[in-house]
Amino acid sequence: MKFARQRLLGRDLHFWLTRTGLDSAPLGRLLRTPPGQPVLDDGRYRAALAAGRPDRRPMFQHLDGDKATWSDGTTERLDALIPATGYRTDLPYLAGLGGAVDTSGRPRHRGGACPANPGLAFVGLEWQRSLSSNSLRGVGRDAERAARRLTSHMARA
Template identity: 40%
Template sequence: MKEILDTIVIGGGQAGLASGYHLQKKGLRFLILEASDQIGGSWPSYYDSLKLFSPAGYSSLPGLKFPGNQNRYPQRDEVIRYLQDYKSKFELPVLINQRVDLIEKDREGFVIRTKSGEIFKAQTIINATGSFNSPFVPKIAGMDVFQGDTLHSSEYRNSKPFHNQRVVIVGGGNSAVQIAVELSEVSRTTLAVRQPIQFMKQHIGRLDLHFWIKLIGFDNFPFWRFGKTAPSSNAVIDTNRFKDRITEGNPNQQTMFTSFYESGVIWPNGKKELVDTVIFATGFRPSAPYLKLLGALDEDGMPLHKAGISPVPGIYFVGLEGQRSFASATLRGVGSDALFVVKKILKQLK
């Protein structure tokens, strides 16, 4: 007979590993299922030059401090190594290449089927695939006739393929600006935005912004207790002179184009412009279609939950943006949410 575990964790990124840490501390029987061939969630697929927007000192999972100078801003590959070391240090039971295909309910709990043909059973589920596993690209008129290249920022790696191109990046967030500044060194680059980009200072009084938002209690303020989702900020953290670069016009920003045509885009004033590549830095959406038939998702496929607790008994979430606080979907915040959920699971299993 297949062993019935206490919990199956879906996702081997920061949310899944933090959940595993707390499940292990509480002595529960669990497995972590990771869809790809390595742990780390979305981090291995981010662009090469990505830097954290928070210092190392504010970027740790529970139980293991991020190594090195605590005031520096770690690179993507450092985060990946940290997550790998985290899994190894705590000997977390992660199975790779186990993409969940279907979850069914039976009298004993849940039956989890993966695309590789494996079957797992558990009394509870933690969906820890987070908010950033499904790239979102808006529908824009004329996109189907555009003969240039379009890609999502999740497909961008570095500037090499874009030398001497005319590139438009759709979006005004941190990733959009960071990629645009990098591309502006080798190509003519524009940020297409709905509203002018708003910037926040990285340092206030010689201390990083994250020191202040933690000090005043905003970072972990429990918005969920008041029936609200924590707000997300559209402001760009001004690292590496981003604001100065955009003010100087390299890259520049323009109001979002209205449509595509065969060779480029059409701006709001009606001007057509030849464009080689359009990159959509338009964010991500949660994606857990295997939970749909269980009633754990709304009509748009978004998780139904309060502070990570699903209305479907036995299903929980960790890693969602704004789940319990402003920091919920970050390295610094996901551990607290994972502990909250694991405590709820303990109560259910009693």
């Protein structure tokens, strides 16, 4: 796991990525082996992992406003809740679509469009089109592009 500083020169890294245009530059198609995404950290996450004490919890049983209740009955007030649902692309169920995925279940695409299946598009993939494609900052931009492409495909069909 790679870590990157959350703040550079007094500003959040997202500010700099947006300001420089690196966040949305369509560089994904130019990268043969894209670099992995770092974990943005102010130092707390790295320290917690190094000490073997990250604050990881199983799924809560109930939410009520800003309070979560776990299966053991423990209730806690939350500042933020980040459900981690998994971040590895695993699409072997698309193997029957001929050319949609490779033998390991990874999508075959160009900027999210599936050349073998023009009615299929992917969004949220790492370096799909840009650095932010697999983040909340960039997935919307890629989803809009995919929707336009699919709408055009359907109009021609």
